[in-house]
Amino acid sequence: MQANPDLIAGEFDTLIASMTVEEKVALVSGRHMWKTAEIARLGIPSIIMTDGTYGVRYSIDQIDGDQPGGQDFAAFLSVVNQKANGVQVAFGAINSATCFPNGSSVACSWDVGLMHEMGAALGKECQELGVGLLLGPGINIRRTPLGGRSYEYYSEDPLLTGDLAAGLINGLQGQGVGASLKHFACNNSEIERTSMDSLVEERALREIYLRGFERAIGQSNPWTVMTSYNVLNGVQAAENPWLLGDVLRDDWGYDGLVVSDWHGIKDRPASLNAGNDLDMPESGKRKQDLITAIEAGTVSAETLDLSVRRVLELVRKALINSRKGEKFDRATHHALARRIAGESIVLLKNDGVLPLDPNASLKIAVIGGGAEEPVIQGSGCATTLPTQVDAPLAEIRKLAGVNLDIRAYQGFSEDLSLAADLADEAVEAAKSADIVLIFGTTEVGYDGEGSDRRNLSLAPGQDGLIAEIARLNPRTVVVLSNPDAITMPWLDDVAAVVETFFSGQGMGGGVADVLFGAVNPSGKLTVTFPRKLGDVPGFLSYPGENRRHIYGEGIFVGYRGYDARETEPLFPFGFGLSYTDFTYSDIALDKTELRSGDSVTVSFTLTNTGARAGKEVAQLYVERSGQRHATPPRELKGFAKVALAAGESQRVTITVPVDDLRVYDTSLGCWVLDNGAIALKVGASSRDLALSAEANCVAAEGRYRPILRDTQPIFMLNNPPARRVFRQFLEARLNVSEREAEGMLEHCTNSFIGLFTTFERRFRIQFSEDDIERVLADIEQAVAEDARVQA
Structure with missing residues (x-):
């Protein structure tokens, strides 16, 4: 079909005016499973859209054959029952594409530039397949390690989540393919996921569960x-006017x-009125429901036209950026997947057994089926058919x-x-x-969409066998493939632990590179x-x-909760070892008086004191004390990944907008900067902060x-x-001196009831409603004026 010139030019008024109600409803309702x-x-x-968050899953039958889903909702969700490597179940035959490291893996790189590279590669693969919109990234907070979709998501921290997501989105959209940032919001568990009510107080919403979306969008x-x-x-969520209107559109300007x-x-x-423009996939019933509502006047023509305009803009962007005939290089993208896997692997323990010497004369026993058939991804809609x-x-x-004499043994079996x-x-x-070398995995059948994990153990029998082998041979190295955190009852007895999470089709090469030191983890x-x-905050x-x-833990999610309760973790947030050593020194701030709208630059010297080149993720946290709002002991506010040769030093700078130090005040309905002293701390993890510098936040609005x-x-x-205004009110209203008015106020200090009622109780003085309203208004004006002066 030849696209309408008005569409390509972005002239939508004539197009919209020419459309019937039925055509408009069709446009905001999708076509079958994967098209507008x-x-x-x-x-x-x-235009075509498809999953997923770390690879392009293109259903040949449903897209090229223009087939409807052919299943009811319950059957559609049954995709989660498939094995992670058996993807041709709910979607029919699918095209192969690069299976990059999943979210829980690639995020461990802490590398925004690497995320950009991965996004660009995904965009090139979408262009070859004719996909205009890729349904990802998924960035919900990993509130519990049991969460079924944790393998897709990045972190328990919103700042890290938002920055990494932005890197991937910019890389993807730089190739002319749209991203779909998801799932908005609070999809933190798969239990009754379409009907469970996530009850989250507003401060936790704003500071934790929405903040990553806000950063990524910005x-x-x-x-x-x-x-x-x-x-x-x-x-x-899909029908929530506060979420989609007040927050997303009005507050964030999306x-x-x-x-x-x-x-x-x-x-x-209800969803269209709330601002949910496009309903996917196509549903005859929902289309008819919308037509009926339009005819009844419960959905206005203006509301419908606004969503039609947004769909037209999406179609336009996909069309003008389409590169037909584009081909991506399979080998190049596989090499990228391997490099990302190597950059993302976390060395959790090492008593010196790693890296292995490839030229040594050693007998190595490799145990576990994952050594030959690796678990590279979770199960669900994001599951990708790898190119290799x-x-x-x-x-x-x-x-x-x-x-090196290397012999392999299966070790474990579900049979x-x-x-x-x-x-x-x-x-x-x-x-x-x-x-x-033992390759351990969790239960694949429970590592995916649609069901949460049942425990934090490895698959049945694996923890026991690892413990037995480690007692017999202390030079035991455990290589893990798992969606999120696990417990390790054998940790003290093994020599090393290598955490890969689900690191995609290049996992095998990435692991080998790290084990032999070709890549310094x-x-x-x-x-x-x-x-x-039981230690998990929620x-x-x-x-x-x-x-x-x-969500009873409020803002104390992840490391915030462990730190507040002084709970010792197995491994803290931000932790990871290297084959070299780094030291931090000479911290400095470019300013020590911090005001909203400014930024503060923290600089320090990072030195590689070991014998190998390596990369260090330096992390910056803020610690507050004595401020009005309750806050976690520390919060991540910046990071930098730095490559250093052996013996090299580098001056590192991390710049933090002062507004990132604000908290959300639910009584004021806005972000405020607490007045008072803070410490900006830098180090290797949330529990290893070598440097500290003091600063003072100067603000009135949060005071x-x-x-x-x-x-x-x-x-x-x-x-x-407020005290000044009320004292002056008392002087005028009661005809008393300033000293007498102050004495009355001091006498009320310990009262547990409201001030006006306190005066009635203690002094037998009653104030009229007009007096009360006037003095409250004067106080509000005086506090606002004080804030302007302080700023």
Whole structure:
């Protein structure tokens, strides 16, 4: 179809005016599973969208064959029952594409530039396949390590999440392919995911669960934002006017398109009124519901036309950026996947056994089926059919010298009739080996969309076998493939632990590179590893009941909660080892008086004191004390990944906008900078901060609580402008001196009831409603004026 010239030129008024109501409804309702609707009469073609967050999953039957889903919602969601490497289940035959490291893996790189490279590669693959919109990245906070989609998501921290997502989006959209930032918001568990009500107080929402979206949108402006399946504070996310209107549009200024998750809309008219522009996939019932609502006047023509305009803009951007005939280089992209895997692997423990010497004369026992058939990704809509898969065992053998005797043993089996014999064989091999490499995995059937994990253990039998082998051979190295944090009952007995998470089709090569030191590991954890499940901050309220999930830990998510409760983790947020050593020194700030709208630059010297070149992720945290709002002991506010040769030093700078130091005050309904002293600390992890510099935040807006008629006297008396206004009111109203008025105020200091009621109780003085309203208004004006002067 020849696209309408008005569409290409962005002249939408005539097009919209020419459309019937039915055509408009079709355009905001999608076409089958993966396309927008085509309006042939007006020269409006469809565009293709598809998953996923770390690879392009292109359904040949559903896209090229233009097939509808062919399944009801429950059947569609059954995709989660597939094995992670058996992707041709719910979507029919699919094209192969590069399976890059999943979110929980690639985020451990802490490398925004690397995320940009990955996004650009995904964009090139989309261009070859004719995909105009890729449904990712997924950036929900990893509130619990049991979360079924944690493998797709980046971190428990919103700043890191937002910055990494922006890198990927900018790389993807730089190739002319749109991103769909998802899932908005609070999709932190897969239990009853379309009906569970996530009950989150507003400060936690703003500072934790929405902040990553806000940062990503501010830095990358994704073409679309996808709403989540869950209910949020009593309203379906896809139909939530506060979330989509007040926050996304009004507060953040987002002007792109909002698309639903697939069948995530339950009330189509409500969703359109709330600002959810595009309903996916096509649903005859929801289309008819919308037409009926338009005819009844419950959805206005203006509301419908606004969403039509946004769909047209999305179609236009995809069309003008389309590069037909584009081909991506499979080998180049596989090499990139391997490099990203190597950059993202986290070395959690090493007593010196790593890196392996490829030229040594050693007998190495490699145990675990994951060495030959690696678990490279989770299960669900993001699952990608890889172009090739590197097996760790094969890649290890490629790098090994002729004197390394490498023998493989399955070790584990889900078949109980085989498990005992395989374990015995592995144990015997380990006894005589110089080094044991064990590849451990979690339960693949539970590592994916649609169901949360059941525990933090490895798959049945694996923890026990690792413990037994480690007791027999202390030179045991454990290589892990898992979606999120696990417990490690054998940790003290093994020599080394290499964490890969789900690191894509280049996992085998990445692991081999790290084991032999061809790559010096530089990945760092983006979540806290607990010693036991009960240590997780949200443990007592997870997973909710009766369709209500209360996020009882508030802002104390992840490391914030561990630090506040002084809980010792298995591994802290930001932790990761290297084959070299780094020292931090000479911290300095470019200013020590911090005001809203400014920025502060923290500089320090980082030195590689070891014998190998390496990369260090330097992290900057803020610690507050004595300020009005309750805050975690420390919060991440910046980071830098720095490459240094052996012996090299570099002056590193991290610049933090002072507004990033603000907290959300629910009583004022806005972000405020707390007045007072802070410490800016730099180091290797959240629990290893070598440097500290002091600064002082100067602000007035966050200094005082709002004064209401029932505010206790102490809060008014500790608020100088409010105290002044009320004292002057007393002088005039009661005809008393300043000294007498001050004495009355001091006498009220310890009252537990409102100030006006306190005067009635203690002095038998009553104030009229007009007096009360006038003095409150004068106080509000005086506090606002004080804030302007302080700023």
